[in-house]
Amino acid sequence: MGEVVSINAGMRGPEAEARCAACPARRSGLCAAADTGSELACRLGGLSERVTLEPGDVLVRQGDAARHVFAVVAGTLKVTRVMADGRAQISGFLSGGELLGLPGMECGTYVYEAVALTRTSVCRFNRDRLVVLTDDFPAVRRRLLAMTAGELAAAQEQMLLLGRKSAIEKVASFLLQLQAKAARRGVGGTRVQVPMSRAEIGDHLGLTIETVSRCVSKLKTAGSIRLVDTHTIEIRDPTALSELAAAA
């Protein structure tokens, strides 16, 4: 379990813009608010540092001073809260285009831990300077507010899942969620990459590793899914899964 591995900092103007132009999260994340070549794009680029993480690397630690906001460029992070006795709850998995670091802005410290699941790269923004930037650019602050609002809606959805769904419903919902998220990033199709371990899925769904495994097996036996390998699942019967997920 290492720390941040490589930081590609202090770029100026053209360098930063070149980096942003090639960014896979260019159109989906916070930066979707900025037109390429605009003054805003320039300032956003100058404000950010690119950070690369290896699997297991810790990006933020529970209790650290909250000085940055992060935008995931590629890869996947898990956001975890840990109780004193070790019980953990993964509030979410973040992938390309998503934002990390808004909650806890007022209390000043991160109230969760963020760890890379896969090789991951993120853009790091100084929190205060980002806030100042929003003063000049309405598009950025609207995007920021909209994204945070979206996260809140997702959090409420997750509460419904945690509080009111059975184990198999939770797993079915989770798989569909993974598929939908992948599709939003342009990786459509029936094959879904599952970068997280069974333990991490369990910590996200409020289940044990064994129950997750059993539910996956049950869905497999029912013919709703097929396991290409442990971390690749093919969705064969989306309708059956949807019925189990039984959303809103």
Place this chain on the structure above:
Amino acid sequence: MGEVVSINAGMRGPEAEARCAACPARRSGLCAAADTGSELACRLGGLSERVTLEPGDVLVRQGDAARHVFAVVAGTLKVTRVMADGRAQISGFLSGGELLGLPGMECGTYVYEAVALTRTSVCRFNRDRLVVLTDDFPAVRRRLLAMTAGELAAAQEQMLLLGRKSAIEKVASFLLQLQAKAARRGVGGTRVQVPMSRAEIGDHLGLTIETVSRCVSKLKTAGSIRLVDTHTIEIRDPTALSELAAAA
């Protein structure tokens, strides 16, 4: 189950300001960003309509067009998501100073239902005009972002509770949460008002009404709490509750 009961709309300048000056949420909610008598205070006041709700009145319905943002002035609302088969999850209870209506801002419809628990009054802001207002007033948008970020942190806390805590831990946490919230509104002390029914507590904690009742009885027998009446609880041993709550 009625609808919105009374709307006190269309006030201008002095009228609105007088109403705001007397508002109990004046210093805690969104409006804490505005100094009394300032231009901002004037515009905020002019933008808002006061709505009064009786217990059971529905403020927003799942699926309605999301045209407004609400600030709770006094009273308590519950925010619920309902599944097709009737299972419900209350994502939160809102009281004085809290905000409703941010999530779902992008998708355009409310994805939850908000119902008054007690006689409640709220300030209703047109969503679009509020957004425009943030263009002119950095203080408002920072407050808005900070409040949303705070809500997100609370949502994550609730996920930890739902996913990883036992029934008795959930109930203990909930009671402490109620006390803390009351204290923040200036209603300190060991007696806590519990405006919600056992069923509503259950829908918030992911438990059945019977389990909630049993846990309350257990805490009573243990001497940690005392029931003044079903909706007023005296916290006798906060330490014991905290140990059960076993937070962060």
Place this chain on the structure above:
DNA sequence: CGATCCCTTGACGAGTTTCAAGTGGCGTGG
């Protein structure tokens, strides 16, 4: 080739839900 890690599967038991009955407060109507 053994060690380790992660996942799967089985058996058992605890905790929670479900089902059912009982209590107490409160408003209504006789």
Place this chain on the structure above:
DNA sequence: CCACGCCACTTGAAACTCGTCAAGGGATCG
């Protein structure tokens, strides 16, 4: 004024889901 019904809450017993404990399989790595 009291009987009655209604509703919310409480309590008990049985059923069930899921967690715990334990063992085994398969992949990866030294």
